[in-house]
Amino acid sequence: xxxxxxxxxxxxxxxxxxxxxxxxxxxxxxxxxxxxxxxxxxxxxxxxxxxxxxxxxxxxxxxxxxxxxxxxxxxxxxxxxxxxxxxxxxxxxxxxxxxxxxxxxxxxxxxxxxxxxxxxxxxxxxxxxxxxxxxxxxxxxxxxxxxxxxxxxxxxxxxxxxxxxxxxxxxxxxxxxxxxxxxxxxxxxxxxxxxxxxxxxxxxxxxxxxxxxxxxxxxxxxxxxxxxxxxxxxxxxxxxxxxxxxxxxxxxxxxxxxxxxxxxxxxxxxxxxxxxxxxxxxxxxxxxxxxxxxxxxxxxxxxxxxxxxxxxxxxxxxxxxxxxxxxxxxxxxxxxxxxxxxxx
Amino acid sequence: xxxxxxxxxxxxxxxxxxxxxxxxxxxxxxxxxxxxxxxxxxxxxxxxxxxxxxxxxxxxxxxxxxxxxxxxxxxxxxxxxxxxxxxxxxxxxxxxxxxxxxxxxxxxxxxxxxxxxxxxxxxxxxxxxxxxxxxxxxxxxxxxxxxxxxxxxxxxxxxxxxxxxxxxxxxxxxxxxxxxxxxxxxxxxxxxxxxxxxxxxxxxxxxxxxxxxxxxxxxxxxxxxxxxxxxxxxxxxxxxxxxxxxxxxxxxxxxxxxxxxxxxxxxxxxxxxxxxxxxxxxxxxxxxxxxxxxxxxxxxxxxxxxxxxxxxxxxxxxxxxxxxxxxxxxxxxxxxxxxxxxxxxxxxxxxxxxxxxxxxxxxxxxxxxxxxxxx
Numbered sequence: 105x106x107x108x109x110x111x112x113x114x115x116x117x118x119x120x121x122x123x124x125x126x127x128x129x130x131x132x133x134x135x136x137x138x139x140x141x142x143x144x145x146x147x148x149x150x151x152x153x154x155x156x157x158x159x160x161x162x163x164x165x166x167x168x169x170x171x172x173x174x175x176x177x178x179x180x181x182x183x184x185x186x187x188x189x190x191x192x193x194x195x196x197x198x199x200x201x202x203x204x205x206x207x208x209x210x211x212x213x214x215x216x217x218x219x220x221x222x223x224x225x226x227x228x229x230x231x232x233x234x235x236x237x238x239x240x241x242x243x244x245x246x247x248x249x250x251x252x253x254x255x256x257x258x259x260x261x262x263x264x265x266x267x268x269x270x271x272x273x274x275x276x277x278x279x280x281x282x283x284x285x286x287x288x289x290x291x292x293x294x295x296x297x298x299x300x301x302x303x304x305x306x307x308x309x310x311x312x313x314x315x316x317x318x319x320x321x322x323x324x325x326x327x328x329x330x331x332x333x334x335x336x337x338x339x340x341x342x343x344x345x346x347x348x349x350x351x352x353x354x355x356x357x358x359x360x361x362x363x364x365x366x367x368x369x370x371x372x373x374x375x376x377x378x379x380x381x382x383x384x385x386x387x388x389x390x391x392x393x394x395x396x397x398x399x400x401x402x403x404x405x406x407x408x409x410x411x412x413x414x415x416x417x418x419x420x421x422x423x424x425x426x427x428x429x430x431x432x433x434x435x436x437x438x439x440x441x442x443x444x445x446x447x448x
Numbered sequence: 449x450x451x452x453x454x455x456x457x458x459x460x461x462x463x464x465x466x467x468x469x470x471x472x473x474x475x476x477x478x479x480x481x482x483x484x485x486x487x488x489x490x491x492x493x494x495x496x497x498x499x500x501x502x503x504x505x506x507x508x509x510x511x512x513x514x515x516x517x518x519x520x521x522x523x524x525x526x527x528x529x530x531x532x533x534x535x536x537x538x539x540x541x542x543x544x545x546x547x548x549x550x551x552x553x554x555x556x557x558x559x560x561x562x563x564x565x566x567x568x569x570x571x572x573x574x575x576x577x578x579x580x581x582x583x584x585x586x587x588x589x590x591x592x593x594x595x596x597x598x599x600x601x602x603x604x605x606x607x608x609x610x611x612x613x614x615x616x617x618x619x620x621x622x623x624x625x626x627x628x629x630x631x632x633x634x635x636x637x638x639x640x641x642x643x644x645x646x647x648x649x650x651x652x653x654x655x656x657x658x659x660x661x662x663x664x665x666x667x668x669x670x671x672x673x674x675x676x677x678x679x680x681x682x683x684x685x686x687x688x689x690x691x692x693x694x695x696x697x698x699x700x701x702x703x704x705x706x707x708x709x710x711x712x713x714x715x716x717x718x719x720x721x722x723x724x725x726x727x728x729x730x731x732x733x734x735x736x737x738x739x740x741x742x743x744x745x746x747x748x749x750x751x752x753x754x755x756x757x758x759x760x761x762x763x764x765x766x767x768x769x770x771x772x773x774x775x776x777x778x779x780x781x782x783x784x785x786x787x788x789x790x791x792x793x794x795x796x797x798x799x800x801x802x803x804x805x806x807x808x809x810x811x812x813x814x815x816x817x818x819x820x821x822x823x
Contacts, residue, residue, distance in 0.1 A: 219782050220712055240782045272478075274777075274790040337571045339616070347807055391774070395797075398644075402569045402801055403594040408642030416644065420777060420793065424785045429778050430712065430722055448714045448721060 106371060109168045116172035119147060124176040131177045132414050133277045138206075144180070145206025149173075150187035153308075163308055164370040167315035171366075174319030178418040179276040181316045182425075185309070186211045186243045186279075192305060193250050193294055194260055203248065211243025213251040216299070217306055218428045225283065227253045233289045234259060240271070242425050245280030250294065258298030264288025275414070275421025310379035311369060313426045317386035317419065318366055321359045321393045324415040328352050328397035348400060355393045362386055377439040384436065387427055390419035451739075453510070460507035461514055467499050468518035474788060477519040480648035481791055484641060486600060487525050487648055494526045495555030502530065502553045505749045509690050509741075516694025517701070519788070520795035521648030524691060528596055528649070532561035532605045534683045535625060539668035539676050548603055548627055560601030562592035562628070562654050563677055570808045572607070573619040573674055577656065579608035579626060584663055586610070586626060588656040594802070598652020599639050604628045606656070607673050623673035627665040634659040645794030681803060682753045685762035688803045689741040692765025695796045696734045696772040702789050703727060703776040710783055726779055733768045740764055756816045763809035766799035 123143055124131065131140070144150065152166040166188055174181035187203055190210030194200055202208035215224050219240065227236040238251055244267040250260050268283040295301040329352065332342040343349055362385055369378055394415040398405035405412040423429075437446030453461070471490045480487050494500070499515075501507040508527075515523030529552065536549035551557040565575050577590030588608055595604070604627070611622035628635060636655040643651060668676055704727065707719055714720050744761040747754040773793040777784035784790070800806045 215782055220710060223710055223783075240786065271786040272788070272790050274785055274793065336567075337569055338574070345807075347810075395770070398797065399800060399805070399807075402805065403564070406644045406798055406801065407640060408644070413644035416797065417794065420774070421785065424777060424781055428781050430720060433722070446722075448716055 109165070109370070112165060112168050113172055115147070116169055119143075120172065120176040124173075124180060128177050128411065129408060131278055132179050133408075135278050136180065136183060141183070141209070142206040144184060145187075145204060149184050150206065151191050151200075151204040153188040153192045153312075163311050167312045167366070167370055170312050171315040171319035171322075174316040175323035178316060178320050178415070178422070179278050181319065182242075182276050182422070183279060185312055185316065185426075186246075188312075189214075189305060189309065190246075190248065190250055192308075193258070193301070194248070195294075196260065196292060199248055199260070199262065208247040209243065209245070210248040210250070211241065211246040212302070212305070213238055213241050213249065214302070214306060214426060215240035215242070216252040216302060218424075218431070227251060227259075227286055229253055229255065229257070229259075233287065234261065234264075234291050235287050237268075237283055237285050239283045240281075241267070241284045242276075242281050243279055244268075244282040244284050249284065252298045252302060256296070256298050257293050258295040258301050260292045260294055261286060261288050261290070262292070263290040273421075274424075275418035276425075307376050307379070309426065310376070310383040311366070311374065313422065314362075314366065314379075314383040314386035316422060317383075317390040318359070318363060320390045320415050320419055320422075321355075321386070322363075324390075324394045324397045324412060325352065325356050325359060327410075327412055328393075328400045329356075331397075332400055342400060351396055352393075352400065355389065355396055358385075358389055359393065362389060377436065380432065380436050380439070383427070384432065387419075387423040390415070391423060394419045453506075456504070457506050457510055460501060460504075461510045464499065464511040464514035465518075467494065467497065468515050468523070472515070472519045472522045477522055477648070477788065477791070480525075481521055482647075484643065484647045486650040487522055488600075490522060491526055491529065495529065498555065500527060500530075506745065509687065509745055512687055512690040513694040513697070516691050517698040519648075520691065520695050520698070520792060521646050523694060524646055525648045525650075527687075529555070529558045531596055531684070532559050532680065535561075535605055535667060535676055535680050538679060539625070539672075543664070544627065544667060557602045558597055558600050560595055560597040560604040560630075561680075562595050562604045562606040564592060564594050566591060566593045566653075568593075570805050572677060573613075573623070575607060575609065575623070577606065577608040579610050579624060579661070581610070581663075582660075585660045586663065586666065588626065588628065588659040588661055590656050592654040592656075594640065595652050595654050597650055598654060599637055599650050602630055604630065604654065605667065606654075607677055610670050610673075620674040622671050623677075624670045625667040625673040625676050626661045627667060628656070628659060628661055632659045632661070644797060645791070646798050682755050682758050683748060685758050685803050685809075686741065686744050686748055688799060689737070689744065689758075689761040689765035692762075692767075692769040692796070692799045693734065693737045693741055695769035695792055695799070696730070696737060696765070699769075699772040699776040699789060699792055699796075700727070700730050700734055702784070702787060702792075703730065703779060706776075706780045706783055710780075723779055726775055730772045730775060733771065737761070737765045737768045756813050756820070759804070759809040759812040759816075762803065763806045763813075766796075766806055769796040769799050772796075 154162045170181045189212045203210045225237040225239040265284050265286040270282050335342045398412050398416050404410045434446045512527045533552050552559045579586040579588050606626050606628045610624040613619045634657040638653040640651045741761045744757040773796045
């Protein structure tokens, strides 16, 4: 890893130790609070990506930050990802400054790309007002929302919307997740080709999402390793038992390979296919490794105090909130076959 | 060989379905899950309506399956009031059956089983809880962990060491089972909070600080407790397999419903093949789980339990429940994540752990096969 990334990694580690780890249950399950969000912003974590209009977004430093934030509380990494996504699309200086400094929050409705037509609600512009409802909004408690209209424009909603009843939340429980009702004349059209713009950002986030998965995998596998070294059963340490040791070792081997691939990708200019390869494998790994680590911890892994079960929930939530298996495999298959593939 | 259920068992399935439809509303399930709240009212109604017919174990099995298929947390809460009662049935004396077992089967009392300890987990023989004879009673000291019905049981069957093991290899000897009244002086309960799933069920830590248990409340013979508990696990694991079956089937129900309503279709007008194959795989695993669970049950209910098939059923059902809920959420995307399926996903994982971890079940299978030459 390049020196600048190592410095960044250490900065995030210090930040985690100082502000996150002692509050992990609160940040995971309740709220991060304005003060902490401001701290995140003060580190510059919310504005690391640049504008998506740029040909190649700078997802490298962001990815290193997200990987390390996710090790303590994955919800903090997701909060950071949302802020960066928002700021990469919005240019209004008042709005961007407020989100970048943490005094306001912004989100982007990626759900527009994750479910089929008509399943994500409907937003229409009529007589100077945007009206309707948008489903599945991660960060629905935000001050600003970037979303798609039915007619294809990408818009920034500055006010005139309210979050509905909270949806069931498998993971990232401190981040708002609900439908949003809109009746707003306070908006800005960001792009006429909104879906294209949103898709562009979505694929740019492949490496950052993979980074969160890898950070979760590292943290939860370390917990598994640590516990297996001290916990005994039947007169042996858990690490001594072949099934457990072999399974965790095999998953860690996979993780180390992916980490090396991650490091290669962030020090070059990866293709969309490479970035999607990484995301595809990293999301699956985080789920597998969380499951194994929970199993190693037995009943204790099932309790939130041990900090394992959140990775089990969050890894699954991440793979649904920022990923759609069938849709992405169709895209990836087409890239691999170099012709349309995997659509029947 | 007949794979058809008899009419009275089919009736039990219908009854369970009707009960779940009436009382396991999403509002109740969500509230119990969110607040980690035992569904006292529903359990009371289930007892009054005798939803669990203990006169026929097949009815109990299919009732568990159907209730859990609707909601795992509520379904398990309703069906574990008599947890451990088979120990009385097989090893208790008439007075104990009358005093402790019958009221439980009649729905008037709740039972709990205290085996697992903080440092023990799967290593049952390694427990540290001790019972020392003092006059006409035993004095219990130690603790138990992850105990179902912990705060609501009237009595607990507790495994404790009554004599030192004859050798380190024979730790399973010298253990005995006692009935402990939850109101006994020196007995304390700490509810466990923050579980990943089955949050409607009541789980607690039990603490025994010089708890006196009358001699007559020892179940069976002194020193044979390990054998009694293992016998019980060969029964309860079949019911855990039914829980797994219910969860997996519940996930399949939801995936099929999604497929009809929301799933994308390909250019040929059919469901995408990836989804079709996933449904087929989950459905096949559910069917395989049902067959192996019912096979294990048929051995047990004829009083010829087959621990190999029982362990196969338990581990396979647990893995199927975890697999089915995971795949269903992945395929249903945001529709799965925001439905009750997310609860099924959280609930399923405990089946890999309680009543013997999946790893322990696999070891039982192989060791017994090597010893006995096959299933």
